[in-house]
Amino acid sequence: MTLTAIVESIIFAADSPLSIDRMADLLQEYQRVDIKAALSELEELHQGRAGGFHLVEVGGGWQFRTRPELQEYVLRQVRSKAVKFSPSALETLAIIAYRQPVTRIEVEHLRGVDCGGVLKTLLEKKLVRILGKKDIPGRPLIYGTSREFLEVFGLKDLKSLPTLKEIQALGEEPHFEQQEELPLGKTDGVVEGE
Template identity: 30%
Template sequence: MRRADIKNIIEAILFSSTEPVGIEQLNIAINEELSPKEIEKMLTMLIDEYKDNNRGIQIIKVNDKYQMCSNEEFSDYIKNVVGNPKKRYLSQATLETLIIIAYKQPITKNELENIRGVKCDKVLKTLTDSELIYEAGRLNKTGKPIIYRTTDEFLKLLQIDSLEKLPSISTQV
């Protein structure tokens, strides 16, 4: 199969998917013996083509996966047709809890409550319902407490592609 065809297939898959797609998934779909580096190179070419031509859509990277979305530059025009997307307003308590989870993950509810000094049941439900965090499993200790992690939706909200891009925290006061 020609490289141009493969690049077009990757573009079609990203366009059709509502969730970010990984390189391994793309390789399976293409059914070719391509290295991850080759697929990543084609993705980079697509990303650059969209940027260079100031297209209405773009490809973003989220946690080593890729997703097609509208170009933020044209958001006002999009709102004229599809309306204003739901804005997320997070209370101070919810925001504090989300920040703690982001930097301390994986973390249990008990660990969160020890850090914050208050119960976190309602805040955890709000963050889970908002798809900003998820239950990532249970610890293998007494009570088998649930551990929480942030989602790809959290990364999209912050417009970063991985947790490594979170600003560092200064411990000096």
């Protein structure tokens, strides 16, 4: 049994992404460097075979995921598993993701409305977690995104979030430069109508 096969099997059996630290704990008889080499070999193998799934680093760990281009077919089988978000939940989640650590009052100030119910829902879905309490009067809770947030949105880490410029570019209409009109009289020495 090769280390590559062992690593592949434990990642396949895991219900969430496995970090290299966790794999090193599970496979104490192997060196960390060998585990990393096995991961690289697996990533290359699955990328090269262009099958229905591939190995990706997401949420601080490694996980097998179906290829995005096959989404249409996978959704036929897994209809009820799709997570739906209300606009207010997405807005609150975006504020927390980009501004974390952040308090409820700070989120409400930015949104301009109460967000207690939305925060509760995001906590229940484990997309947001409580990081602690802020050292100010009243000691309000501080919120941040969770590992599940990274998994749901397919992010390796928070640095993978799109920048403001990338987000704005999505909403813009394509910009085409205006070209000068070509004169229609003479073309290659021939005058039209002759």
